[in-house]
Structure formats: structure tokens, C-alpha cells
Amino acid sequence: MCGCCLSGAACAVLEEMGLGAVLDGAVAQERVVLHAGNATAEFPVVRGLGGGGRILSRRVLDQALIDAATREGAEFCDETRALGVENHEDCAEVSVQSRGETRSLRARVVVVADGLAGRLVDGLLGRRIERRRGAIGVGAVLGPGTSEIRAGVVELALGAGGYFGLARLETGEVDLAAALDPRHVRMQGGVGEALGSIASRCDVKLNGLEDVAWKGTPTLASRRRAVAARRVFVVGDAASYLEPITGEGMGWALASGVSVARLVERGAVSWRDSLAGEWQGMHKEIVPRWRGLCGSASLLLRSPAVARLAIRTLGCRPDVASSLVGMTSRRFDVVQT
Numbered sequence: 001m002c003g004c005c006l007s008g009a010a011c012a013v014l015e016e017m018g019l020g021a022v023l024d025g026a027v028a029q030e031r032v033v034l035h036a037g038n039a040t041a042e043f044p045v046v047r048g049l050g051g052g053g054r055i056l057s058r059r060v061l062d063q064a065l066i067d068a069a070t071r072e073g074a075e076f077c078d079e080t081r082a083l084g085v086e087n088h089e090d091c092a093e094v095s096v097q098s099r100g101e102t103r104s105l106r107a108r109v110v111v112v113a114d115g116l117a118g119r120l121v122d123g124l125l126g127r128r129i130e131r132r133r134g135a136i137g138v139g140a141v142l143g144p145g146t147s148e149i150r151a152g153v154v155e156l157a158l159g160a161g162g163y164f165g166l167a168r169l170e171t172g173e174v175d176l177a178a179a180l181d182p183r184h185v186r187m188q189g190g191v192g193e194a195l196g197s198i199a200s201r202c203d204v205k206l207n208g209l210e211d212v213a214w215k216g217t218p219t220l221a222s223r224r225r226a227v228a229a230r231r232v233f234v235v236g237d238a239a240s241y242l243e244p245i246t247g248e249g250m251g252w253a254l255a256s257g258v259s260v261a262r263l264v265e266r267g268a269v270s271w272r273d274s275l276a277g278e279w280q281g282m283h284k285e286i287v288p289r290w291r292g293l294c295g296s297a298s299l300l301l302r303s304p305a306v307a308r309l310a311i312r313t314l315g316c317r318p319d320v321a322s323s324l325v326g327m328t329s330r331r332f333d334v335v336q337t
């Protein structure tokens with residue numbers, strides 16, 4: 001589940017990896033519309049790094065990444081579930097289950113990228129630390145008639161129980177992704193009702209939310225204290241995540257993947273335990289820049305009154321709003337080793 005908005009910085013990482021073709025068919029982000037109650041702000045997206053942000057369905061993006069990896073010699077195992085990771089002196093071992101059959105894979109180095117809900121390395125590194133009373137993620141890809149949103153527009157509606165984002169995908173379908181307070185969902189009697197209440201307060205028209213099969217995530221704001229162990233590196237959301245509000249999660253996940261690659265190469269040739277410490281340090285370097293803007297935005301928008309005030313102010317100063325969005329186009333610090 002995802003908002004499907006790639007920031008300019010995420011697009012730049014893909015270009016730098018020689019994967020620019022992955023973005024063929026993506027819709028360019030042209031405008032952002034923000035709503036909080038009766039306050040609205042609309043402003044253009046500044047084209048910066050990576051040619052600006054794009055909108056692309058995860059179905060297409062993920063398949064394009066799988067195809068690119070396969071072309072480079074990776075073996076992609078579909079419908080395969082990793083059950084556990086163990087590390088030994090001379091290798092790491094992953095047990096995997098595919099079509100009812102369980103087998104064990106041994107590798108010199110393992111990169112764990114099992115996302116926000118992943119629990120693969122809990123045994124090795126301990127459980128994730130979650131923000132108390134944090135929001136959960138909810139979303140779905142919906143039919144074209146769900147919203148009247150135009151292609152190239154990213155719309156965000158904020159309310160007391162959370163916020164949701166809308167974007168029209170390259171297929172014409174509408175992607176809806178939300179961060180909701182689970183108490184609000186319970187109080188409203190379900191996800192569709194909770195989203196409907198935010199939409200109606202913001203005067204955003206949404207149709208047919210009744211019978212949607214929503215996907216969900218655990219608490220969004222969570223992280224691991226340790227992101228590496230002997231012969232094991234953790235990257236992307238599996239290591240740390242905050243909130244989707246600034247649309248930087250995919251860029252951060254890509255940047256952390258690129259950064260860890262050099263350590264993987266070195267570890268595969270000859271493992272030294274100091275490599276785990278190196279990734280811990282590099283990860284600390286990449287995370288703060290990413291968390292800075294996202295953390296400030298989510299903190300600011302937690303109060304509906306503050307969100308309304310901020311959006312009214314941005315409505316009068318579209319230049320400031322555009323520069324703030326432009327901040328998500330700042331280069332991710334891919335750490336070289």
C-alpha cells in the first residue's frame with residue numbers, strides 16, 4: 001500500500017541508478033491541493049531535481065524494479081515468504097516457504113527489506129519501537145469515478161482523525177492512501193466512514209467507499225534501534241519509518257538500498273563485524289534529513305486548528321508552499337563508502 005507519489009529526489013535516485021526507464025508512463029506531478037476544514041491551498045509543483053515528482057502505480061513500479069533486477073542476474077522468487085533469518089560465523093541463513101515447501105538459503109550477506117510490517121529480524125535485533133498512539137496506514141486503489149481529481153494533481157485532506165491523499169494513477173484509477181488515528185476509525189465505525197468524515201469536513205467529494213477492501217499497516221512511526229547484525233543489513237521501512245505526509249518513503253528506501261550496496265559487496269568478499277557498525281552509522285546519517293521535514297509536517301498538522309491556519313497561510317503564499325514541496329526534491333544523501 002502506498003500513495004504512489006515519487007518525490008523528485010526518489011526519481012533522481014532511480015536516474016542515478018540507470019533506472020530512469022522505470023518512470024516511463026508515470027504522470028508528472030503538476031499541482032498540490034491541500035484541504036483542512038474550510039481552508040484550501042493550491043499551488044504548482046516546482047520542477048527540480050529528478051525533473052520533479054511523478055505518480056506511478058506500485059504495481060507498475062515494483063514490476064519494473066523486479067524486471068531490472070532480473071536483467072542484472074537476480075533471481076526473483078514470487079509467492080515466497082521468508083520465515084526467519086539466522087546468522088552464523090561464516091554465513092547467514094534464511095528459511096523460505098514457497099507453495100507449501102520450506103527450504104533454507106545460505107548467503108554470505110543478507111539484506112532485509114521486509115517493510116513496515118516486517119518482523120523477520122525481530123529475533124536478531126529486537127522488536128521495533130513504535131510511537132505510542134501513532135497513526136496507522138490505510139489505502140486502496142479505487143475506480144476512476146471515486147474522485148474528480150485531475151491527472152497530475154496530488155490532493156491532501158486533513159482532519160481531526162488523520163489525513164488522506166489522492167492521486168490519479170497512469171491507469172486512470174484513483175490511489176487513496178491515508179494515515180489515520182485508529183481511535184477515529186473505531187469511533188466512526190470503519191475505515192470508509194472515517195475517511196468519509198474527513199472528506200466531508202474538507203468538502204472533498206469521494207464516491208463508493210462502502211465496499212472497498214482496504215489494506216492496512218501497523219503503527220507508521222516506528223524504528224529499530226539496531227539495523228545491522230553479523231552478515232545482516234536492514235534497509236527501507238524495515239529499518240525506520242515516520243509518516244507518508246511528505247511522500248518521501250520510497251525515495252528513502254531506494255537511497256538506503258543504494259547506500260548499503262557497497263557494504264554488501266565488501267561483506268560478500270570478506271565479512272568483518274565492523275561492517276555492521278558502519279551501516280548503523282551510515283543509516284544514522286541518511287535518516288535525519290529525511291525525517292526532518294516529514295517530522296515537522298506531521299507534528300504541525302496533528303492539530304486541525306494549526307493545520308487550517310498553516311493551509312490558509314500557504315493559500316496566500318503559493319511561492320512558500322511551492323518551496324516547501326520543493327524541499328522533498330532535495331537529493332537523498334546516498335552514502336559512499
Ligand SMILES: Cc1cc2nc3c(=O)[nH]c(=O)nc-3n(C[C@H](O)[C@H](O)[C@H](O)COP(=O)(O)OP(=O)(O)OC[C@H]3O[C@@H](n4cnc5c(N)ncnc54)[C@H](O)[C@@H]3O)c2cc1C
Nearest residue numbers: 003004005081082114115137177236237244247249250253
Ligand atoms: C498510507 C501510506 C502512503 C504512502 N505514500 C507514499 C508516497 O506517496 N510516496 C512515497 O514515496 N512513499 C509513500 N509511502 C511510504 C512507502 O510506501 C514506503 O516508504 C516504501 O514502500 C518503503 O519501501 P520498502 O521496500 O522498504 O518496503 P515495502 O515497499 O513495504 O516492501 C516490503 C516488501 O516486503 C514484503 N515482505 C514482508 N515480509 C516478508 C516476508 N516475510 N517474506 C517475503 N516478503 C516479505 C512485502 O510483501 C513487501 O512487498 C506511503 C506509506 C503509507 C503507509
